[in-house]
Amino acid sequence: MSTDRYPFREIEAKWQRIWEETKQFRVHEDPSRPKFYCLEMFPYPSGRIHMGHVRVYAIGDLLARFKWMRGYNVLHPMGWDAFGLPAENAAIEHGVHPVIWTYENIDYMRSQLQKMGISYDWDRELATCDPTYYKWEQLIFIKMLERGLAYRKRSTVNWCPSCQTVLANEQVEDGRCWRCDSEVTLREIDGWFFKITSYAEELLAWCDRLPGWPERVLTMQRNWIGKSEGAEFDLRVDGQPDLAIRVFTTRPDTVFGMTYAVLAPEHPLVDRVVRDGAEREAVARFRAEVSRQSEIERTAADRPKRGLRLSAKVVNPFNNTPVPLFIADYVLMGYGTGAIMAVPGEDERDWEFAEQHGLPIIETVTRPEGWTGKAYTADGVKINSGFLDGLSVAEAKRRATDWLVSRGLGAARVNYRLRDWGISRQRYWGAPIPVLYCDVDGMVPEAEKNLPVTLPRDVQLSGKGGSPLASVASFVNATCPRCGGPAKRETDTMDTFVESSWYFLRYCSPRHDTGMFEPNAAAYWMPVDQYIGGIEHAVLHLLYARFYTKVLRDLGLTKIDEPFMALLSQGMVIKDGAKMSKSKGNVVSDDFVREKYGADTGRLFELFAAPPEKDLEWNDQGIEGASRFLNRVWRFVIAHVSELGAGAAPPSGAPPDRSRAATVPTTEQGRAFRRTIHETIQRVTDDIEREFHFNTAIAAIMELVNALQAFEAAGDGATPERVALMREAVETTLLLLGPFCPHVTEELWSQLGHPESLFKQRWPVVDPAALQKTEVTVVVQVDGKVRGRLLVDVDAADDRVRQMALGDERVRPWVERRRVEKVVVVPNRLVNIVTRA
RNA sequence: GCGCGAGUGGCGAAACUGGCAGACGCGCUGGACUUAGGAUCCAGUGGGCGAAAGCCCUUGGGGGUUCGACUCCCCCCUCGCGCACCA
Numbered sequence: 001m002s003t004d005r006y007p008f009r010e011i012e013a014k015w016q017r018i019w020e021e022t023k024q025f026r027v028h029e030d031p032s033r034p035k036f037y038c039l040e041m042f043p044y045p046s047g048r049i050h051m052g053h054v055r056v057y058a059i060g061d062l063l064a065r066f067k068w069m070r071g072y073n074v075l076h077p078m079g080w081d082a083f084g085l086p087a088e089n090a091a092i093e094h095g096v097h098p099v100i101w102t103y104e105n106i107d108y109m110r111s112q113l114q115k116m117g118i119s120y121d122w123d124r125e126l127a128t129c130d131p132t133y134y135k136w137e138q139l140i141f142i143k144m145l146e147r148g149l150a151y152r153k154r155s156t157v158n159w160c161p162s163c164q165t166v167l168a169n170e171q172v173e174d175g176r177c178w179r180c181d182s183e184v185t186l187r188e189i190d191g192w193f194f195k196i197t198s199y200a201e202e203l204l205a206w207c208d209r210l211p212g213w214p215e216r217v218l219t220m221q222r223n224w225i226g227k228s229e230g231a232e233f234d235l236r237v238d239g240q241p242d243l244a245i246r247v248f249t250t251r252p253d254t255v256f257g258m259t260y261a262v263l264a265p266e267h268p269l270v271d272r273v274v275r276d277g278a279e280r281e282a283v284a285r286f287r288a289e290v291s292r293q294s295e296i297e298r299t300a301a302d303r304p305k306r307g308l309r310l311s312a313k314v315v316n317p318f319n320n321t322p323v324p325l326f327i328a329d330y331v332l333m334g335y336g337t338g339a340i341m342a343v344p345g346e347d348e349r350d351w352e353f354a355e356q357h358g359l360p361i362i363e364t365v366t367r368p369e370g371w372t373g374k375a376y377t378a379d380g381v382k383i384n385s386g387f388l389d390g391l392s393v394a395e396a397k398r399r400a401t402d403w404l405v406s407r408g409l410g411a412a413r414v415n416y417r418l419r420d421w422g423i424s425r426q427r428y429w430g431a432p433i434p435v436l437y438c439d440v441d442g443m444v445p446e447a448e449k450n451l452p453v454t455l456p457r458d459v460q461l462s463g464k465g466g467s468p469l470a471s472v473a474s475f476v477n478a479t480c481p482r483c484g485g486p487a488k489r490e491t492d493t494m495d496t497f498v499e500s501s502w503y504f505l506r507y508c509s510p511r512h513d514t515g516m517f518e519p520n521a522a523a524y525w526m527p528v529d530q531y532i533g534g535i536e537h538a539v540l541h542l543l544y545a546r547f548y549t550k551v552l553r554d555l556g557l558t559k560i561d562e563p564f565m566a567l568l569s570q571g572m573v574i575k576d577g578a579k580m581s582k583s584k585g586n587v588v589s590d591d592f593v594r595e596k597y598g599a600d601t602g603r604l605f606e607l608f609a610a611p612p613e614k615d616l617e618w619n620d621q622g623i624e625g626a627s628r629f630l631n632r633v634w635r636f637v638i639a640h641v642s643e644l645g646a647g648a649a650p651p652s653g654a655p656p657d658r659s660r661a662a663t664v665p666t667t668e669q670g671r672a673f674r675r676t677i678h679e680t681i682q683r684v685t686d687d688i689e690r691e692f693h694f695n696t697a698i699a700a701i702m703e704l705v706n707a708l709q710a711f712e713a714a715g716d717g718a719t720p721e722r723v724a725l726m727r728e729a730v731e732t733t734l735l736l737l738g739p740f741c742p743h744v745t746e747e748l749w750s751q752l753g754h755p756e757s758l759f760k761q762r763w764p765v766v767d768p769a770a771l772q773k774t775e776v777t778v779v780v781q782v783d784g785k786v787r788g789r790l791l792v793d794v795d796a797a798d799d800r801v802r803q804m805a806l807g808d809e810r811v812r813p814w815v816e817r818r819r820v821e822k823v824v825v826v827p828n829r830l831v832n833i834v835t836r837a
Numbered sequence: 838g839c840g841c842g843a844g845u846g847g848c849g850a851a852a853c854u855g856g857c858a859g860a861c862g863c864g865c866u867g868g869a870c871u872u873a874g875g876a877u878c879c880a881g882u883g884g885g886c887g888a889a890a891g892c893c894c895u896u897g898g899g900g901g902u903u904c905g906a907c908u909c910c911c912c913c914c915u916c917g918c919g920c921a922c923c924a
Contacts, residue, residue, distance in 0.1 A: 005876095174921095216842075216918080219840085223840085223920055226920095228923075298922090299921075299922065299923095300922080302922090305922075330922045330924090332922080332923065335923045335924075336923070339924095341924085343924090348922090349922050349924075415923080415924090538919085539919095608861085608862070609849060609862085609863095611850085614850095617849070619863075621864070622848090622863055624863080628877095629862085631876095635877090695849090695850070695851085695861085696852095696861080698861080699861035699862075700861080702862075703860075703861065706861090777857090779857045781857085781904090783905090789857085822904060824905075826856055829856055830856055830857075833904090834904045
């Protein structure tokens with residue numbers, strides 16, 4: 001057990017107190033300064049902050065403090081995503097009311113964050129379960145309802161049997177619940193939806209205009225939205241003139257290859273094309289079989305396709321040929337029209353099905369030479385396709401669509417995979433949906449003056465299913481805001497992703513009480529300049545928030561199109577091969593690390609161990625290294641305080657101009673050392689600002705400290721020049737390290753005699769003169785292998801360098817008795833002598 | 838299956854637009870100080886040969902482009918992630 005650690009406990013408590021007392025990180029709109037809105041995804045108050053959380057907040061704090069020092073007015077808020085199931089489950093298991101459980105967790109986690117010393121403006125703290133918060137969400141819900149952006153319908157939805165609630169499509173991963181991993185089932189239920197599909201095109205288009213986002217997140221969003229262009233048209237049912245089946249295809253060029261058609265088993269027209277009792281029975285049996293499959297089984301691509309041939313036939317409008325009609329499990333009711341024309345020649349799924357059922361296959365695209373595959377889906381010349389023969393696929397698509405349109409048989413059509421966002425939750429701990437049902441007026445939104453519709457405190461939570469609010473008579477029985485008669489309240493609550501879809505706007509004016517946010521404040525701060533959070537929300541929260549922001553814009557509340565300009569998706573913190581989580585029992589608590597090593601050390605280690613986008617394996621030994629480094633800095637500065645501190649304080653409190661040294665070094669050693677200082681400034685600045693490579697930024701600072709110690713050790717006395725250089729190095733080190741380890745650097749900064757906070761200093765500026773070199777080492781290679789080194793003047797003439805290289809005595813033996821074929825000179829870098837025997 | 842991304846010492850990782858591979862740190866080895874060291878400091882640390890100078894090999898594997906390849910191109914292997922019957 002190490003003993004001689006710097007007194008981090010006292011230092012951290014001291015500076016947290018001072019920052020709080022001086023309200024150092026409280027901010028206000030200030031149009032005279034550039035703003036920077038730095039935001040980390042707010043946490044769900046699950047209980048304790050662990051090292052997985054620390055990583056995100058350390059990154060956010062580093063960027064916020066860095067931007068402060070770069071002269072920005074930085075908004076850096078924190079709050080709580082406070083509604084959600086764990087609170088309700090805790091209530092069921094332990095009998096604690098969700099409100100108690102939630103606020104106790106918030107209190108504890110807030111104290112943990114405060115002990116981390118993050119530069120939050122705590123005056124802006126919010127919790128989404130606060131009625132003054134969700135009130136505005138209810139108001140927006142009503143406005144969305146008026147515009148048809150919120151609607152209620154009965155539909156087949158994803159149901160999590162363990163959470164006892166509906167899930168949106170985005171919240172199902174691999175057929176399992178995103179939160180509890182239970183297998184999701186399907187259920188027919190009434191529920192509320194947000195019409196995110198109305199924004200599909202815009203959400204997709206803006207993916208191309210978010211250069212600050214990681215490409216993989218944008219790809220995931222594009223895939224999720226799943227745009228496909230094609231055509232829709234009717235297939236007449238043979239012998240039933242009043243019946244037509246609408247199909248959607250992305251390949252209208254292949255219609256001449258249609259050899260059958262398929263309806264989803266649930267398709268409503270199935271009942272109308274069925275001819276007799278026996279067939280009806282067969283259909284019922286098939287449907288039962290299909291519905292027995294779980295969602296996972298049904299959508300797995302690698303399982304055999306099951307189908308049932310119906311007696312009816314449908315007619316291909318292009319050539320009036322009747323083809324057989326099937327119902328099959330590989331056609332989904334939820335996409336397109338729930339019915340397809342099947343073209344086995346050019347579609348892999350149809351090929352597979354056709355083979356199984358002995359159906360004919362017509363090729364309508366010329367295969368390339370030597371093609372041995374089955375269905376052919378690439379481009380080629382059209383064949384067997386009537387008036388389309390000889391065209392390319394793209395051209396044939398256009399012509400076929402035109403043909404349909406001109407005859408009034410169909411239309412060009414764009415489909416999206418994205419479905420509307422189901423937001424009804426049959427649970428208690430969420431924001432009530434502000435709607436009532438009246439016998440006279442039907443479904444009625446709550447009057448604005450009656451908002452918020454608050455969640456009642458007294459409720460029986462059993463987890464047995466059904467919305468718990470339904471059993472709270474005082475909540476359910478209400479007054480119709482339209483007729484004043486009795487009405488019943490909606491008892492579903494909203495998906496908690498609704499709260500997190502606008503909290504970043506609320507932070508701009510968190511106590512504003514006449515609207516969602518104060519428009520001028522939002523206009524000043526928004527959009528978020530840097531958002532930081534986990535990759536797990538690539539499609540969930542990040543898509544919902546983008547959608548909701550656009551809705552607010554269209555309601556006239558804000559002018560911004562997109563909430564987050566730049567996104568940093570940090571990797572997970574792994575321990576023993578798994579993500580840290582309570583259920584896996586591999587959590588390294590923030591309390592443990594902070595008490596043993598200090599907050600600065602914990603943060604430093606997480607920022608140093610890996611670049612932020614990569615997963616980080618927690619390593620108990622690695623943190624010792626971070627601790628050792630900070631101790632080394634501490635000991636060095638303390639040991640030299642008296643000699644360095646003297647005169648270090650600027651006379652008037654004005655920040656000294658650090659871009660010019662008090663002294664221009666007179667020795668080569670001094671010049672080299674000062675060059676190291678300024679190279680470090682450049683490296684650290686670039687690493688933070690350009691690439692988010694915090695690990696290499698820290699490495700550069702470590703190198704500077706190593707150089708500082710070497711410089712000190714190699715000296716033969718404290719000349720004024722040496723002291724000035726060391727002071728420059730020490731101050732630069734503290735300034736550069738500040739955003740990573742704020743407490744220890746702030747303390748040392750003050751010990752050096754500076755009356756003003758380190759974080760009110762300007763970020764160090766590179767002195768170009770210090771970077772200048774007079775000589776460089778040039779590597780000499782012979783046939784690509786390093787054989788020698790030359791010390792030459794910077795920008796020495798190529799010819800001269802060539803001569804020196806050829807004449808170098810370490811190089812000569814490798815060149816002797818060989819012919820020099822060529823000499824490549826890369827100025828200030830290397831010489832490569834190419835030889836031949 | 839399709840689409841991305843990644844494979845570098847014992848470990849975490851560096852390497853700008855092709856130009857000294859392995860910065861920085863962990864671990865390990867030896868030494869100093871010490872009653873002690875799990876503190877601190879010094880030295881060493883990719884592999885092989887060698888007393889040393891030095892030489893040879895080395896960025897998943899194979900080919901290619903180039904004076905020169907971790908970096909660019911082609912094929913293959915492994916791992917991770919995403920999508921996964923979306924017509």
